[in-house]
Amino acid sequence: NRVHRIAVIPGDGIGKEVVPEGVRVLEAAAKKFGFKLQLDNFDFASCDYYEKHGRMLPEDWKDQIGKHDAIFFGAVGMPDKVPDHISLWGSLILFRREFDQYVNLRPVRLMPGVPSPLAGREPGDIDFWVVRENTEGEYSAIGGRMFAGTEREVVVQETVMSRVGVDRVLKFAFELAQSTPKKHLTSATKSNGIAITMPYWDERVKEMAKSYPDVKWNQFHIDILTAHFVMNPDKFNVVVASNLFGDILSDLGPACTGTIGIAPSGNINPERKYPSVFEPVHGSAPDIYGQGIANPIGQIWSGAMMLEHLGESEAAKAIVTAIEKVLAEPKLRTRDLKGPANTVECGKAIAEAL
Amino acid sequence: NRVHRIAVIPGDGIGKEVVPEGVRVLEAAAKKFGFKLQLDNFDFASCDYYEKHGRMLPEDWKDQIGKHDAIFFGAVGMPDKVPDHISLWGSLILFRREFDQYVNLRPVRLMPGVPSPLAGREPGDIDFWVVRENTEGEYSAIGGRMFAGTEREVVVQETVMSRVGVDRVLKFAFELAQSTPKKHLTSATKSNGIAITMPYWDERVKEMAKSYPDVKWNQFHIDILTAHFVMNPDKFNVVVASNLFGDILSDLGPACTGTIGIAPSGNINPERKYPSVFEPVHGSAPDIYGQGIANPIGQIWSGAMMLEHLGESEAAKAIVTAIEKVLAEPKLRTRDLKGPANTVECGKAIAEAL
C-alpha cells in the first residue's frame, strides 16, 4: 500500500479555514484511489507562533518537516501583528531556499463558472503554466544603504543569477513544454532594459532550447508580455520566467482567469531531495478571516498538484474534475464568486463530487 | 508671439511614417492657437544613421539638440540590423539620462472607438496616469559576470535608488495627483520580496505623503497591482512606480484600454533645464513599415503632451478632443482598429477636426 507522509501547516488567517477543506478532499481521494496519507499537523510558520516564541519556526524545524514527502501549506502573514518581511522571509521564502524548491509552478486556467474579466473568453480559451524560478534572481538579500538619513542616501540591491540556477528551471520548463500537446514555450525577458542579467537569461534559454528541438519557443519583454496576457491569453502554453517576473505573471495570469482566489501553486524540488510546498496563491486575507466564507478551491487544487507530484496522477485529475463540477454549479460557489456556499459547504461538495 | 523650438527625430521604421502626421497636427494647432513652431529635423538616433556612421549619435549631439525646447521623437530599433541594447541604450535611454528626464509620464485612457479587451468597460471608465521613474533603479548598467563559460558562472546586476532620484519623481506624482479631481495616488512596491530597495521606496513614499495631506494614497505589491489593472482599472488615478515596474505598468495599462498603438508618452525634465522627449509607446514596428498603414495617433497624442509641457494647454486639449472625434468615426480609423484609413488619411482627419 502506498503511503504519503504530509506535513500540514495551516499558517495564518484563512489558511486555518481552507486547509481543513483541502485535507477533507485529500482524504476522500486517498480512500477512493487506494493510497494512504499520514498527516502531521504543525502550528509554526504562523504569526501566532511568532507572537508566542519570537520566531516563525522552531530551531529544529528541518528535523520536524524535512523528511516528509510534501508540505501542505495554507497561508502566512498578519501584517498588523508581524511585518511581512519577517513572517514571509522567516517561513515561505526560507522553505523555498532551504528545501531548494527552485520551481514555482502555477497553472493559469479559465474554469467554468468563473467569469473572466476579459471580454469573450470561455473555459478552454485560457490554459497554460507559469514556471517561475524560485530561489535566486531578483529576490536576493544582498545590498544595503549608504549615507543613510542624508540627501546623498543611496540604496543598492543585487540581482544574482547563476548558471546552475537558471539552467535547472529552464530544463524543467522545456521538459514540461515537451510533455504538452502544443510543445510551446515562452520566455519572459527584459534584456533591452535590464541589460546584464536578462541578456544572460536569454543566452541560457537559447542554449537550453538546443536540447529540445521539438519544442517551439519565443520570448517577449516583460512589459509587452503582460500586455499579451490581457490581449492574447490563448497564445500561451508554458511561460518560464525569473523570480520577480514569474511572481508578476503568476498573479496577472490568474486575474485574467477571473480570480486569484482559486489559483494553486507548487514550490517544487523536482529531485525530491527535499519536501515541496503546495499552497494557494491567495494569502491569509486577514480581512475575511473568521467568517468561514473563504473559497477553499485554491487550497484543494494545491492538494491536487501535490498528489500529482507524489505520483498520484489519477487522483490529482479526479480532484480537478470535481472542482470543475462544483464550480459549474451556482449554488455551490462561495461568496467571492457570487454564490451562497461557505467554506465548509464548498469543500464538502468537492469531496462528494469525487 | 510665442515660439517653440522643436527637434524632430523620426528614428526608425514607422517612426518615419507617423512623425510627419504628428508634425501636420502640431502645425495646424500652431496656426489655430497663435503660436509659432520652429521645427528642426535630425536623422540621427536611427539604425540607418548607425549603419553609416558606426554610432547612433554624432559626437556633438548635445550641441545640436540640447538647446531645443523639446524633442519630438518617433521610434528607434531595427533588431535585424542593430541589436536593441546598442540602438536603445545609444539613443532613447541615453537621452533619458543625459537630459535628466526623470519622469516618464503615460496616460492610460479608454478612448471611444477602441474596444477594451476587458469585459464591460466603456470610455470614461479607465482614465489614469502612470508616472514612471526614468533614470535609475533597476535600469543600471552596474554588474557583471564571473566564472564565465563554466558551471559556476554567475551574473550580478545592481538596482540603485537614490534619495534624490526617488524623491523627485514622487514629488512630481504627488503634485500631479493633487492637481486632479480625485486627489488619489497609488504606489507600486514589492517590499515583501525585493527586500532592500523596495522598502526604501515605501519609506520615501510615506515621507513624501506628509507634504501632501490632501492626497489620499495606497500601495500594492506589483504582482497584485497588475491583477488590479485587469480587475479594477477604474480604481486608479495616478500610479507611481520605479523604472522597471513603471515600464511594465505603462504597457499593461494601454493594453487594458485596447491598444498600445495609440498610447503617448513624455520623458520629462520637469525643471526644463534640458529638453524633454515626447514619443509614442509603440516601437518602430519593422514588420509593418513601408506600407503606410501605421496608426499615427500615438505620435499625435505625444505632440499634445509636448504642447501641454510647453504651456500650450488649450492647443493640447484641442488635439486630444480631435483624436477622440476621429476615433469615434469608423471610416477614419486605421487598420489596427479595423478601419480602412491609412496613416496619412488618419493624420489629415485629425488636423481637420482641429
Ligand SMILES: CC(C)[C@H](C(=O)O)[C@@H](O)C(=O)O
Ligand atoms: C525599449 C525599452 C528599453 C524601453 C524601456 O524599457 O524603457 C521601452 O520599453 C519603453 O517603455 O520606453
Ligand SMILES: CC(C)[C@H](C(=O)O)[C@@H](O)C(=O)O
Ligand atoms: C508574499 C511574497 C513574498 C510572495 C512572493 O513574492 O514570492 C508571493 O507573492 C508569492 O507569489 O508567493
